[in-house]
Amino acid sequence: xxxxxxxxxxxxxxxxxxxxxxxxxxxxxxxxxxxxxxxxxxxxxxxxxxxxxxxxxxxxxxxxxxxxxxxxxxxxxxxxxxxxxxxxxxx
Amino acid sequence: xxxxxxxxxxxxxxxxxxxxxxxxxxxxxxxxxxxxxxxxxxxxxxxxxxxxxxxxxxxxxxxxxxxxxxxxxxxxxxxxxxxxxxxxxxxxxxxxxxxxxxxxxxxxxxxxxxxxxxxxxxxxxxxxxxxxxxxxxxxxxxxxxxxxxxxxxxxxxxxxxxxxxxxxxxxxxxxxxxxxxxxxxxxxxxxxxxxxxxxxxxxxxxxxxxxxxxxxxxxxxxxxxxxxxxxxxxxxxxxxxxxxxxxxxxxxxxxxxxxxxxxxxxxxxxxxxxxxxxxxxxxxxxxxxxxxxxxxxxxxxxxxxxxxxxxxxxxxxxxxxxxxxxxxxxxxxxxxxxxxxxxxxxxxxxxxxxxxxxxxxxxxxxxxxxxxxxxxxxxxxxxxxxxxxxxxxxxxxxxxxxxxxxxxxx
Numbered sequence: 001x002x003x004x005x006x007x008x009x010x011x012x013x014x015x016x017x018x019x020x021x022x023x024x025x026x027x028x029x030x031x032x033x034x035x036x037x038x039x040x041x042x043x044x045x046x047x048x049x050x051x052x053x054x055x056x057x058x059x060x061x062x063x064x065x066x067x068x069x070x071x072x073x074x075x076x077x078x079x080x081x082x083x084x085x086x087x088x089x090x091x
Numbered sequence: 092x093x094x095x096x097x098x099x100x101x102x103x104x105x106x107x108x109x110x111x112x113x114x115x116x117x118x119x120x121x122x123x124x125x126x127x128x129x130x131x132x133x134x135x136x137x138x139x140x141x142x143x144x145x146x147x148x149x150x151x152x153x154x155x156x157x158x159x160x161x162x163x164x165x166x167x168x169x170x171x172x173x174x175x176x177x178x179x180x181x182x183x184x185x186x187x188x189x190x191x192x193x194x195x196x197x198x199x200x201x202x203x204x205x206x207x208x209x210x211x212x213x214x215x216x217x218x219x220x221x222x223x224x225x226x227x228x229x230x231x232x233x234x235x236x237x238x239x240x241x242x243x244x245x246x247x248x249x250x251x252x253x254x255x256x257x258x259x260x261x262x263x264x265x266x267x268x269x270x271x272x273x274x275x276x277x278x279x280x281x282x283x284x285x286x287x288x289x290x291x292x293x294x295x296x297x298x299x300x301x302x303x304x305x306x307x308x309x310x311x312x313x314x315x316x317x318x319x320x321x322x323x324x325x326x327x328x329x330x331x332x333x334x335x336x337x338x339x340x341x342x343x344x345x346x347x348x349x350x351x352x353x354x355x356x357x358x359x360x361x362x363x364x365x366x367x368x369x370x371x372x373x374x375x376x377x378x379x380x381x382x383x384x385x386x387x388x389x390x391x392x393x394x395x396x397x398x399x400x401x402x403x404x405x406x407x408x409x410x411x412x413x414x415x416x417x418x419x420x421x422x423x424x425x426x427x428x429x430x431x432x433x434x435x436x437x438x439x440x441x442x443x444x445x446x447x448x449x450x451x452x453x454x455x456x457x458x459x460x461x462x463x464x465x466x467x468x469x470x471x472x473x474x475x476x477x478x479x480x481x482x483x484x485x486x487x488x489x490x491x492x493x494x495x496x497x498x499x500x501x
Contacts, residue, residue, distance in 0.1 A: 019156045034157050041226030 006076050010069060013046045025069045040064065047076060055079070056088045092275040095338035098498070099346040101441040102175035103331040104168050104285075106144040106428040115445055117427060118453035119474060123311035124428040125325050133207070134290040138297045141307030144327020144429025145288070158244045161230040163202025164287035168330035168434075169237035170244050173281055176332045177245060181346065182279070184246070191278040193249030193271060195264040196238040196285075196332070198433040199257050203289040205232035237285050249277050255433070258396070259357070259488040260284040261331060262436025266355035266494055268335045278337050284433040285330035292432060293326045299365065301400050302326070314399030314430075315457040316423035317408060317465040324398040327429030331437025349444040350498040353481075354383025360491030367406035369413075372485075372493055376414045379483060379495030390419045390497070392452060392482040393468075394439045397423025398430055405464045407487070412467035419483070422471040426456035436486045440496060443482045447500045452477040 001009075007025075014020040020033045029035035044060055055063075059079065066072055082089050103109070106124025107117035117124065126145040128135055152167060162170065173196070177187065186192060200206075205228055212224050230236065235253035242251060250271060254263040261284025268280030286292075296302045303323040306313035315321040341348060356378030360371030380387055393415065395407055411421060424439050425431075431438055446452055454471040461470060484496045 038160065038226050038230075045225065 001080065003073060003077065006073055007069075009050060010072055010076075013043070017042065017046060023069055027069065028067050029069070030067070037064070040066070043072070047079070051076070051079060051083060053083055059089050062089060094273055094275060096269045096272045096335055096352045097338050097341050097501070098333050098349045098352065098444060099336050099341050100176045100180045100334040101332065101349060101444060102172040102179070103329065103434075103438045103441050104146055104150065104172055105329045105431065105438055106146055106327050109148065109150065111445055114442065115449060118442065119451070121456055122427070123456060124327070125310040125313060127307070127310055128290070128293065129288070131290050134294045138290060138293050139304045140293055140297050140302035140323070140325070142303060142310040142313060142325050142429075143288070143293065144325055144329070144431065146328050154244070158240065161227050161236075161243070162240050163205040163231035163236060165198050165202045165285050166231065166236050166240040168287060168328075169196055169198070169283070169285040169332070170240055172283060172285070172330045172332035173241045173245070176281065176334050180334050181344070188246040188248055190248045192247055193251065193268070193277040193280045194238050194241050194247055195252040195254070195268040195271070195280055195282040196241055197254045197260040197264055198234070198237050198284060199255065199260060199286050199292065201234045201236050202232045202287060203291045204287060241281065247281070256490060256492045257488040258430065258432060258435055259486045259492045259494045260433035260436070262440070262484065262486040262494040262496055263357060265333060265335070265352070265436060265440060265496055266357055269352045269355050272335055272337050278340050280335045281332060282335055283330065283332035283437040286328055286432040286434055288328045296324060296326060303399065312457055314425055316395070316397035316399045316426050316455050317404050317461055317470060318458050319460040319462045321399045321401070321404065321462070324400055324425070325429035327431045329428070329431035329434045329438060331434045331441055333437055333441060348501060350447055351501045352496065353385070353499045354379045354495070354497035356382055356495045358493055360493070362491065364490050367403045367487065368491060369406050369410050371491060372407060372410040372487060373413050375493035375495045376410060376483070376485065379497050380414070383497040385481065385497070387415050388418055390415060390481050390483050391477070392443070392446070392479045393419045393421045394443050394482065394484040395421050395423045396485050396487045397455065398425055403487070405462065407485075408465035408468050415468065417467060417469045419469060420452050420471045420477065421468050422453055423455045424453070426458065436484065436494065436496070439486070440484045440498065443479070443484055443498065447479045447482065450476055450478055452479065
């Protein structure tokens with residue numbers, strides 16, 4: 001997936017799953033949209049479905065530092081790249 | 092320290108209405124909220140009972156996603172009645188979040204609808220975890236989901252009590268809330284219970300041959316507490332919330348006082364977990380009167396648990412006969428709406444305050460021919476104008492748990 005395609009999909013997930021319309025790519029999701037740790041866990045589940053691949057515990061813990069949509073896009077690109085080489089993101 | 096405790100607000104979602112006017116209209120006009128059981132693709136095809144006390148009107152929820160995301164159907168009911176009570180109370184946000192207000196709220200088993208989804212994931216053929224249990228499923232389904240979704244929504248920081256004792260869940264909520272204020276640990280308590288539409292509970296009672304099955308084509312004719320033709324209970328859904336406040340605090344702020352709670356008892360039969368127990372129930376009623384420091388002949392009205400089961404009604408009537416004789420009028424409100432399980436104590440207490448306020452006593456619906464084994468008490472057969480001064484609300488649950496609340500008009 002290209003970054004644009006990933007962006008579209010994430011924006012759709014935010015709209016459908018979290019009722020957050022058009023979040024700014026650099027918005028602090030917690031401050032601007034009340035996106036909390038429970039939502040982050042739900043988002044990881046959506047990312048697993050998007051990639052068709054389970055995330056490791058280490059990968060999930062890494063995601064807890066994510067604050068913006070751009071952070072999410074970076075994270076998914078990293079995951080995607082690791083999966084194409086048959087790897088996971090190291091700690 | 093012992094302080095007086097009063098009920099200052101109430102709200103209920105019931106199969107016979109949501110607002111006070113709707114509920115009173117159903118009581119006065121003898122309208123039943125029992126309907127046909129809805130198919131659920133799981134249990135309904137195997138259950139002999141074909142009726143359910145159903146909330147079939149729309150409720151205009153306006154909860155933000157921040158709150159909705161941890162709520163199953165049971166929490167929607169609970170938060171809605173809690174919201175209505177707090178909004179009508181006039182309590183300001185500083186007090187609500189001060190730690191002086193607590194919550195006593197429960198349900199029979201959290202959200203069975205969400206639990207079904209979880210079990211589906213457990214037992215699905217897929218071995219993949221990423222399409223299974225959601226992060227919030229436990230928060231939606233857990234047994235104290237009603238209480239803590241209420242605290243979250245309103246920022247309540249006081250005590251939390253979340254009883255889960257089936258049919259005595261919300262009578263315990265009120266009783267424990269009353270004691271919490273009486274002994275000075277909180278100045279106000281938001282008390283109640285809720286249960287959602289659920290065929291699992293029907294299946295439990297059906298399996299024990301305790302459900303009504305003979306009136307599947309005429310749902311409004313069952314349950315029939317104390318009637319010769321009664322054939323079991325009818326499970327239903329609903330929610331009830333009451334705001335309890337310390338009397339001087341309520342008086343000072345000019346709150347409307349619906350009734351004073353003057354007594355509460357809770358005991359256990361100390362034996363069988365299912366069978367009704369005459370000695371246990373008799374003791375509950377006596378303990379309630381003792382706590383209220385009143386004699387049995389002071390009680391004008393008893394809201395009976397009266398589920399419509401074969402033996403439960405007989406034992407309850409005989410226990411009431413032992414203590415009260417045939418003095419107070421007795422009605423069973425499950426005859427209108429079925430057994431709202433975890434919310435029945437709160438709903439029946441609220442209905443009793445409505446009758447206190449409006450000066451009437453609603454009869455037991457479907458009581459056409461009194462079973463002679465239940466005939467020793469003063470059954471309410473017709474709608475009557477009556478000034479209730481002191482009323483008892485009694486509830487009994489699986490597990491041998493019994494409660495008796497005593498309230499007084501002031």
